Amino acid sequence: MLGNGIVGSSSRHLSLVLLIAGKHFCTKAPRQKIPNNIGFIGDGSMAKAICRSIKRAGLIEYSQVYVSSPFPKNLDSWKELGANVSTENAYVVKEADIIFLAVKPHILCDAIGTITASSVAKEIKNKLFISILAGVTIKNLEDLLKHFEGSRVVRVMPNTPMLIGQGCTVYCPGSKVSDNDLKLVNSILEVTGMCQMVPESTINSIGAVTASGPAFVYVFIEALSDGGVRMGLHRDVSTKFAAQTVMGAAKMVLETNKHMGTLKDEVCSAGGQTIAGIHALEKCALRGSIMDAVQAAALRAAELGEQTKK
Numbered sequence: 001m002l003g004n005g006i007v008g009s010s011s012r013h014l015s016l017v018l019l020i021a022g023k024h025f026c027t028k029a030p031r032q033k034i035p036n037n038i039g040f041i042g043d044g045s046m047a048k049a050i051c052r053s054i055k056r057a058g059l060i061e062y063s064q065v066y067v068s069s070p071f072p073k074n075l076d077s078w079k080e081l082g083a084n085v086s087t088e089n090a091y092v093v094k095e096a097d098i099i100f101l102a103v104k105p106h107i108l109c110d111a112i113g114t115i116t117a118s119s120v121a122k123e124i125k126n127k128l129f130i131s132i133l134a135g136v137t138i139k140n141l142e143d144l145l146k147h148f149e150g151s152r153v154v155r156v157m158p159n160t161p162m163l164i165g166q167g168c169t170v171y172c173p174g175s176k177v178s179d180n181d182l183k184l185v186n187s188i189l190e191v192t193g194m195c196q197m198v199p200e201s202t203i204n205s206i207g208a209v210t211a212s213g214p215a216f217v218y219v220f221i222e223a224l225s226d227g228g229v230r231m232g233l234h235r236d237v238s239t240k241f242a243a244q245t246v247m248g249a250a251k252m253v254l255e256t257n258k259h260m261g262t263l264k265d266e267v268c269s270a271g272g273q274t275i276a277g278i279h280a281l282e283k284c285a286l287r288g289s290i291m292d293a294v295q296a297a298a299l300r301a302a303e304l305g306e307q308t309k310k
């Protein structure tokens with residue numbers, strides 16, 4: 001369903017099981033290629049993560065990709081892949097139908113300003129812009145893009161695990177997007193992992209958990225690994241065990257539907273080793289620290305958005 005409120009979607013595929021000559025072949029139904037050209041204003045980590053993710057899923061070829069950055073050196077790796085590159089943002093917006101805005105929030109006004117001031121500005125019509133910028137509101141985006149006739153905006157908050165197809169992305173439609181636009185955006189995002197439409201009022205809080213969250217979790221994994229090293233494990237062994245343990249615990253939360261407290265209790269034997277460790281964590285206020293981290297990230301997102309207001 002594509003309507004108001006929160007809708008869920010997952011990247012499940014139709015599986016076709018063929019029984020031929022006594023052997024089972026399991027093939028995923030091929031995804032439909034996107035006929036549109038895809039643009040990226042900004043060529044950094046997130047632009048690469050999104051592009052690789054949708055290319056890997058077979059939605060696009062690099063020949064359909066247009067990327068811009070003022071730094072030609074940054075564009076070399078894109079060029080090698082077969083993407084079309086330019087130091088002119090206006091070129092990308094003119095050539096692409098769907099344009100990801102993937103610059104840092106404080107760059108946005110200048111980046112759009114160069115497009116508005118370009119000689120091709122009047123030719124830029126009916127574009128679908130997908131903003132991934134932290135904190136920047138739909139109202140602000142629509143205001144900045146109002147010079148381009150027929151432009152529509154979708155505000156998206158992705159995260160880096162989409163690089164390996166394990167992303168957690170949310171999106172909010174702008175005031176002019178059509179159902180077809182939303183279907184298209186959903187079909188692009190769903191191949192990157194989990195994706196869900198949400199009300200814009202929740203996106204900064206969600207982004208603090210999902211987009212900043214990987215960094216918080218990496219710090220936790222590093223600390224877990226450090227603990228193992230402190231107790232005499234080799235670093236590579238300790239890191240492998242720590243990361244696998246975090247992944248397993250996350251899957252237990254998602255797949256058992258048990259409350260985290262119950263799952264924790266199942267690990268803590270009476271008078272055992274785990275409760276001794278939990279006691280140490282509670283003395284250091286780990287929970288309060290993580291909650292503070294999420295609050296700090298959400299508040300900072302709102303501040304970043306304010307910076308792009310004229």
Ligand SMILES: NC(=O)C1=CN([C@@H]2O[C@H](COP(=O)(O)OP(=O)(O)OC[C@H]3O[C@@H](n4cnc5c(N)ncnc54)[C@H](O)[C@@H]3O)[C@@H](O)[C@H]2O)C=CC1
Pocket residue numbers: 041042043044045046047068069070071074089102103104105107110111132133134157158159160211
């Ligand atoms: N890194 C992350 O985990 C996430 C980032 N975001 C958002 O994604 C956006 C991009 O972040 P990253 O990819 O991490 O940053 P990044 O620094 O890796 O990439 C930004 C790119 O913009 C380019 N750039 C600078 N000035 C430009 C201009 N005037 N025109 C065109 N390109 C220009 C730079 O060459 C740079 O490579 C940010 O707004 C951030 O809030 C959202 C979710 C997660």
Ligand SMILES: O=C(O)[C@@H]1CCC=N1
Pocket residue numbers: 134207211212
């Ligand atoms: O830290 C940041 O501002 C960006 C947005 C969310 C994740 N990284």
